[in-house]
Amino acid sequence: xxxxxxxxxxxxxxxxxxxxxxxxxxxxxxxxxxxxxxxxxxxxxxxxxxxxxxxxxxxxxxxxxxxxxxxxxxxxxxxxxxxxxxxxxxxxxxxxxxxxxxxxxxxxxxxxxxxxxxxxxxxxxxxxxxxxxxxxxxxxxxxxxxxxxxxxxxxxxxxxxxxxxxxxxxxxxxxxxxxxxxxxxxxxxxxxxxxxxxxxxxxxxxxxxxxxxxxxxxxxxxxxxxxxxxxxxxxxxxxxxxxxxxxxxxxxxxxxxxxxxxxxxxxxxxxxxxxxxxxxxxxxxxxxxxxxxxxxxxxxxxxxxxxxxxxxxxxxxxxxxxxxxxxxxxxxxxxxxxxxxxxxxxxxxxxxxxxxxxxxxxxxxxxxxxxxxxxxxxxxxxxxxxxxxxxxxxxxxxxxxxxxxxxxxxxxxxxxxxxxxxxxxxxxxxxxxxxxxxxxxxxxxxxxxxxxxxxxxxxxxxxxxxxxxxxxxxxxxxxxxxxxxxxxxxxxxxxxxxxxxxxxxxxxxxxxxxxxxxxxxxxxxxxxxxxxxxxxxxxxxxxxxxxxxxxxxxxxxxxxxxxxxxxxxxxxxxxxxxxxxxxxxxxxxxxxxxxxxxxxxxxxxxxxxxxxxxxxxxxxxxxxxxxxxxxxxxxxxxxxxxxxxxxxxxxxxxxxxxxxxxxxx
Amino acid sequence: xxxxxxxxxxxxxxxxxxxxxxxxxxxxxxxxxxxxxxxxxxxxxxxxxxxxxxxxxxxxxxxxxxxxxxxxxxxxxxxxxxxxxxxxx
Numbered sequence: 001x002x003x004x005x006x007x008x009x010x011x012x013x014x015x016x017x018x019x020x021x022x023x024x025x026x027x028x029x030x031x032x033x034x035x036x037x038x039x040x041x042x043x044x045x046x047x048x049x050x051x052x053x054x055x056x057x058x059x060x061x062x063x064x065x066x067x068x069x070x071x072x073x074x075x076x077x078x079x080x081x082x083x084x085x086x087x088x089x090x091x092x093x094x095x096x097x098x099x100x101x102x103x104x105x106x107x108x109x110x111x112x113x114x115x116x117x118x119x120x121x122x123x124x125x126x127x128x129x130x131x132x133x134x135x136x137x138x139x140x141x142x143x144x145x146x147x148x149x150x151x152x153x154x155x156x157x158x159x160x161x162x163x164x165x166x167x168x169x170x171x172x173x174x175x176x177x178x179x180x181x182x183x184x185x186x187x188x189x190x191x192x193x194x195x196x197x198x199x200x201x202x203x204x205x206x207x208x209x210x211x212x213x214x215x216x217x218x219x220x221x222x223x224x225x226x227x228x229x230x231x232x233x234x235x236x237x238x239x240x241x242x243x244x245x246x247x248x249x250x251x252x253x254x255x256x257x258x259x260x261x262x263x264x265x266x267x268x269x270x271x272x273x274x275x276x277x278x279x280x281x282x283x284x285x286x287x288x289x290x291x292x293x294x295x296x297x298x299x300x301x302x303x304x305x306x307x308x309x310x311x312x313x314x315x316x317x318x319x320x321x322x323x324x325x326x327x328x329x330x331x332x333x334x335x336x337x338x339x340x341x342x343x344x345x346x347x348x349x350x351x352x353x354x355x356x357x358x359x360x361x362x363x364x365x366x367x368x369x370x371x372x373x374x375x376x377x378x379x380x381x382x383x384x385x386x387x388x389x390x391x392x393x394x395x396x397x398x399x400x401x402x403x404x405x406x407x408x409x410x411x412x413x414x415x416x417x418x419x420x421x422x423x424x425x426x427x428x429x430x431x432x433x434x435x436x437x438x439x440x441x442x443x444x445x446x447x448x449x450x451x452x453x454x455x456x457x458x459x460x461x462x463x464x465x466x467x468x469x470x471x472x473x474x475x476x477x478x479x480x481x482x483x484x485x486x487x488x489x490x491x492x493x494x495x496x497x498x499x500x501x502x503x504x505x506x507x508x509x510x511x512x513x514x515x516x517x518x519x520x521x522x523x524x525x526x527x528x529x530x531x532x533x534x535x536x537x538x539x540x541x542x543x544x545x546x547x548x549x550x551x552x553x554x555x556x557x558x559x560x561x562x563x564x565x566x567x568x569x570x571x572x573x574x575x576x577x578x579x580x581x582x583x584x585x586x587x588x589x590x591x592x593x594x595x596x597x598x599x600x601x602x603x604x605x606x607x608x609x610x611x612x613x614x615x616x617x618x619x620x621x622x623x624x625x626x627x628x629x630x631x632x633x634x635x636x637x638x639x640x641x642x643x644x645x646x647x648x649x650x651x652x653x654x655x656x657x658x659x660x661x662x663x664x665x
Numbered sequence: 666x667x668x669x670x671x672x673x674x675x676x677x678x679x680x681x682x683x684x685x686x687x688x689x690x691x692x693x694x695x696x697x698x699x700x701x702x703x704x705x706x707x708x709x710x711x712x713x714x715x716x717x718x719x720x721x722x723x724x725x726x727x728x729x730x731x732x733x734x735x736x737x738x739x740x741x742x743x744x745x746x747x748x749x750x751x752x753x754x
Contacts, residue, residue, distance in 0.1 A: 415734045416713045419703045444706030447688075607686060607715075615712055 003028030009154030023642025034650030073120025140203025184442035187495015224482030249519035266301030269364025366517035372534030434484035
């Protein structure tokens with residue numbers, strides 16, 4: 001896993017500029033660095049060596065020196081693809097998947113993307129034509145940001161925004177539409193990022209640059225067309241296929257020339273991954289987060305699974321102070337305002353992995369989206385059921401079963417959450433029906449934004465309609481669970497889980513996360529499954545529980561989904577680092593940054609101060625406002641400071657030495 | 666409490682409380698006395714407990730669990746009427 005940066009355009013061969021960009025991403029690739037400069041192009045690479053550490057330096061070229069690539073990620077089926085390519089006459093110098101990518105592109109062109117089972121982002125440059133091709137994996141595990149400079153002819157790209165910001169030609173101003181998106185749905189819509197000058201290449205997309213023209217396209221999207229669903233099979237036959245496909249997904253992801261561990265949360269998904277991995281790797285090391293706050297702690301479940309499977313288990317205890325202490329640094333890595341502090345403990349956990357001498361972990365991320373684990377899906381089902389008979393007194397009471405949605409206040413306020421979920425109950429044909437309550441929750445936070453309160457903000461209905469308008473063709477023919485899965489995968493998985501709780505916080509410490517549940521074949525399998533294999537009545541991840549019920553402790557299989565959370569306002573407001581927050585959110589500080597209403601923030605602070613435990617909404621509001629301010633300080637106001645590079649092992653200068661295509665020092 | 670407040674006093678106090686405390690945005694955003702606080706997004710299921718706490722402290726009434734209903738607490742006018750009933754009762 002690595003960091004990549006580059007520039008394509010008339011002034012691209014500026015080596016100093018390239019080194020500055022590279023210096024911002026050394027955490028992603030601490031092992032070695034490499035660069036290429038040529039007329040019209042500059043490519044930089046920071047490497048975290050996992051496969052074939054002795055070879056595989058980047059930028060790497062095809063044997064004929066025609067195609068060059070910087071590649072961040074893994075193609076897990078590279079061994080199989082390599083065999084296919086060798087039979088087609090391609091020769092290889094290394095054992096690396098990077099070289100498989102190069103030859104696959106030569107053989108199949110952009111069609112190679114569909115053959116890759118993995119998690120990646122790359123930029124490929126054709127020396128003969130001067131054209132470039134950038135692409136990203138299906139779900140957006142690996143990031144790729146870009147910026148087109150005002151001249152319209154220069155493209156900068158990088159794995160993280162901070163590398164693009166290191167270029168003095170890029171402006172640092174907020175995209176307030178993106179901030180609004182984040183408030184409503186956790187991630188950004190329409191390729192936006194919190195900064196106006198920088199865009200994000202969407203998951204499953206490519207970008208071509210030819211003769212100074214940029215073209216964007218999609219090579220993959222979530223598609224739950226009903227034709228692919230196979231209704232004829234028995235439960236048992238699904239179980240067999242789930243077991244075999246997930247097992248293979250784990251086996252492929254354990255391929256590495258360095259040891260691989262797993263994260264163990266104490267829930268079903270990571271327990272399955274750890275159990276399957278143990279069979280392939282007898283001395284398996286597992287890692288988990290424990291909390292000193294009992295309300296968030298799952299360590300008894302973690303210990304149970306680790307003991308049962310027999311792993312070498314590492315536990316990291318997180319106190320409130322840890323969260324407050326590392327919050328700013330986490331924003332530096334996630335590069336976005338956040339609703340929750342939950343990424344902080346995960347960033348500490350990747351540090352622990354690194355300190356244990358490991359670089360790769362498998363995690364259970366993606367299972368809830370792919371196999372129907374979220375309460376969001378149950379809520380969708382209940383609201384649709386209720387909508388058919390809106391006057392029913394008992395249908396809405398099914399909402400009582402949604403553990404994570406029922407506030408701590410308990411059943412006392414039941415009438416009010418029925419009223420909340422009952423809004424828009426009859427709009428069952430709306431594409432975003434499943435997510436209307438969540439979006440409305442987010443929309444209720446918008447009055448905090450200065451832009452909104454001045455009467456310039458968008459109407460709530462407009463935002464929802466605009467987003468719904470972007471649903472894929474024939475969306476109406478998908479089953480209701482599939483529709484909900486689509487939004488969850490597109491907004492929450494790509495926009496938050498895989499980035500703020502995934503790529504950014506693991507690579508902050510040079511650790512690569514791998515996600516068997518997001519394996520291309522696992523997803524294909526789940527697409528063919530009838531919805532009741534995923535959500536049976538109101539039992540979540542039914543097929544996973546049935547498949548692994550004899551392999552894992554009963555307490556784990558029967559356990560209701562428990563969302564991973566960390567203390568939010570309690571950690572930031574109550575602990576030792578409280579003064580930092582108070583300084584950032586006092587009226588002058590709010591006025592100076594200009595993002596929020598001074599009065600609205602003052603009231604929020606009042607409420608947080610007065611209450612023993614702030615409401616769910618105030619918790620989120622506090623974290624959002626504070627993290628937005630930290631983002632402002634770190635990225636809008638501050639200048640980037642590149643770090644020293646690791647050993648520069650590849651240095652190709654085709655401007656001065658056009659014939660020297662190999663120069664490994 | 667020396668004097669039982671009139672409906673209009675209750676209304677104003679609750680309005681001030683909502684504008685000054687619960688309303689997430691500007692304090693000068695007016696709240697229509699018959700507007701649903703849930704639909705307006707002012708009160709969510711945890712926010713209503715804050716409101717209940719305020720009513721109990723300020724007016725010295727005891728809000729029973731079964732009284733936490735939309736009929737009693739979803740608009741300024743219904744809150745006013747509910748508090749009046751409790752004070753009289």
